[in-house]
Amino acid sequence: MTVLIVGSIALDTIETPAGKVFEVLGGAATYSSVACSFFSKVQVVGVVGQDFPARHEKIFALKKIDTQGLVKLQGKTFRWEGKYFTDLNKRETLRTELNVFEKFSPELPENYKKTDYVFLANIHPSLQLKVLDQVEKPKLVVADTMNLWIRTARKDLDKLIPKVDILMLNDEEARMVTGEYSLARAGRKLLEQGLLAAVIKRGEHGATVFSRQGVFFAPAYPLEEVKDPTGAGDTFAGGFIGYLAKSRSKSFGAIKSAAIYGSVLASFAVQEFSLRRLLQIKPRDIEKRFKEFRKLVSF
Amino acid sequence: MTVLIVGSIALDTIETPAGKVFEVLGGAATYSSVACSFFSKVQVVGVVGQDFPARHEKIFALKKIDTQGLVKLQGKTFRWEGKYFTDLNKRETLRTELNVFEKFSPELPENYKKTDYVFLANIHPSLQLKVLDQVEKPKLVVADTMNLWIRTARKDLDKLIPKVDILMLNDEEARMVTGEYSLARAGRKLLEQGLLAAVIKRGEHGATVFSRQGVFFAPAYPLEEVKDPTGAGDTFAGGFIGYLAKSRSKSFGAIKSAAIYGSVLASFAVQEFSLRRLLQIKPRDIEKRFKEFRKLVSF
Numbered sequence: 308m309t310v311l312i313v314g315s316i317a318l319d320t321i322e323t324p325a326g327k328v329f330e331v332l333g334g335a336a337t338y339s340s341v342a343c344s345f346f347s348k349v350q351v352v353g354v355v356g357q358d359f360p361a362r363h364e365k366i367f368a369l370k371k372i373d374t375q376g377l378v379k380l381q382g383k384t385f386r387w388e389g390k391y392f393t394d395l396n397k398r399e400t401l402r403t404e405l406n407v408f409e410k411f412s413p414e415l416p417e418n419y420k421k422t423d424y425v426f427l428a429n430i431h432p433s434l435q436l437k438v439l440d441q442v443e444k445p446k447l448v449v450a451d452t453m454n455l456w457i458r459t460a461r462k463d464l465d466k467l468i469p470k471v472d473i474l475m476l477n478d479e480e481a482r483m484v485t486g487e488y489s490l491a492r493a494g495r496k497l498l499e500q501g502l503l504a505a506v507i508k509r510g511e512h513g514a515t516v517f518s519r520q521g522v523f524f525a526p527a528y529p530l531e532e533v534k535d536p537t538g539a540g541d542t543f544a545g546g547f548i549g550y551l552a553k554s555r556s557k558s559f560g561a562i563k564s565a566a567i568y569g570s571v572l573a574s575f576a577v578q579e580f581s582l583r584r585l586l587q588i589k590p591r592d593i594e595k596r597f598k599e600f601r602k603l604v605s606f
Numbered sequence: 607m608t609v610l611i612v613g614s615i616a617l618d619t620i621e622t623p624a625g626k627v628f629e630v631l632g633g634a635a636t637y638s639s640v641a642c643s644f645f646s647k648v649q650v651v652g653v654v655g656q657d658f659p660a661r662h663e664k665i666f667a668l669k670k671i672d673t674q675g676l677v678k679l680q681g682k683t684f685r686w687e688g689k690y691f692t693d694l695n696k697r698e699t700l701r702t703e704l705n706v707f708e709k710f711s712p713e714l715p716e717n718y719k720k721t722d723y724v725f726l727a728n729i730h731p732s733l734q735l736k737v738l739d740q741v742e743k744p745k746l747v748v749a750d751t752m753n754l755w756i757r758t759a760r761k762d763l764d765k766l767i768p769k770v771d772i773l774m775l776n777d778e779e780a781r782m783v784t785g786e787y788s789l790a791r792a793g794r795k796l797l798e799q800g801l802l803a804a805v806i807k808r809g810e811h812g813a814t815v816f817s818r819q820g821v822f823f824a825p826a827y828p829l830e831e832v833k834d835p836t837g838a839g840d841t842f843a844g845g846f847i848g849y850l851a852k853s854r855s856k857s858f859g860a861i862k863s864a865a866i867y868g869s870v871l872a873s874f875a876v877q878e879f880s881l882r883r884l885l886q887i888k889p890r891d892i893e894k895r896f897k898e899f900r901k902l903v904s905f
Binding site for chain 2: 393394488489490491492494495509511512513515521522523524525526529530531532533560563564566567601602603604605606
């Protein structure tokens, strides 16, 4: 099965207690596409500028990601600069240069329109809707969003949610969307909007999946060192939908395994800056850590 | 098997978003003894004042808790007043009246000295040491502590830790004791001090057990409403050591099940103010929720 992924492709400048890197490959579509590629074919939709380094383009080729939907526009690639503190759950955005991303209006290549699985990474919900409108008959749509759109584009978000099967949010966003402080109640309220499942990401505390079949708790892998949390949520989402596309199932069982595969991929992603670790691992590393996740919660 | 528990017995005045209660039964020894009593016989060591209500004394009798070690002194019972906010992980202490607790010098009744299982709830580490010195040959010692003692009584705490098998801390305290931000590294450092296991409690995010046999992640039960988080950690600890005493095992497998039973008991405790819910539940409720915990993490 093939997964269509739309989202940002960025050059990130990142400082964490473990060091600092300049203009490394980043962006939600990048992390999620690479994570997804371990399980399924990927078609990416995004935009870069003319300064986008050829060595980064090669990474998409290396992971056999279809880049027909990746357009190159006059101008500079989207840039983000951020700093993380000792508590890696907290970060400060120092600079956001939208550049070509400002003019991003996703148009799907013809052969993307029949794709069954869609991951709408965190971009303006009106763009997420625009992508979805071009997909003929998706079997499963997963969407991510952020506090900014919940505040400033609520109308579009409310139009999007009924068209989505699985929504991903962090705990703060789940509380914002539902107005409920209790995550259990927020999860129930999200389901009442017609979702198949809501995945609440809780960073170093793991993720909780709410579905009509029950609640599932995916732990976070207890890493001694997290070098760079950037892209962890996108990596989770990419592994998550990649596994669902591979398993061709929407069952609660498949969703639970998908959440663990997402957590496995995210646990690798944060061990090095940018996509370094994700580009080193092999399927056997993924399977090994998947088994470690099982041990982590078995009693 | 019998578990000796030492700690505070208090009259609590508590405000949470769910309401306010005045001078209800509380204290670490109270919560942990009642939780422990579902699995093992309990001997409690503590102090109350002459104003301690007879209806509270009856609760110990009802749960068949041995109160020979519970002394009544001239003066008033220890009182605590606190307020919780929407984020129930945050609380403000409004008032602490030590009263008779100020003169508390635990002396064990003769028949307590041969007890095999000991839970040292959160009191000054010099008092925890004093209790431990009176126990002839404990098989398993579990201790809790708090940020105050880490800051102000570090010497006594450092004397205590080598005599303890399992130490319980919250995440902030684990970071303080070890100087490590990463909980995985903090867990390893705690084990290097000779502990059999370190249990890091993370409130609504569950608890992580670090042992030389591996790491175990106990989830928190996804409750739609938490009315009063007071005593959750003590209830966890009481259920934890109670189960270990019942199973007569120190294996990693037993410790993992104990952490789940602790979480089960804590999940009941927070559903109502004070010990109300803990005093309603039956063993079958505990077994039912234990199975739900298994479902929560099975994939």
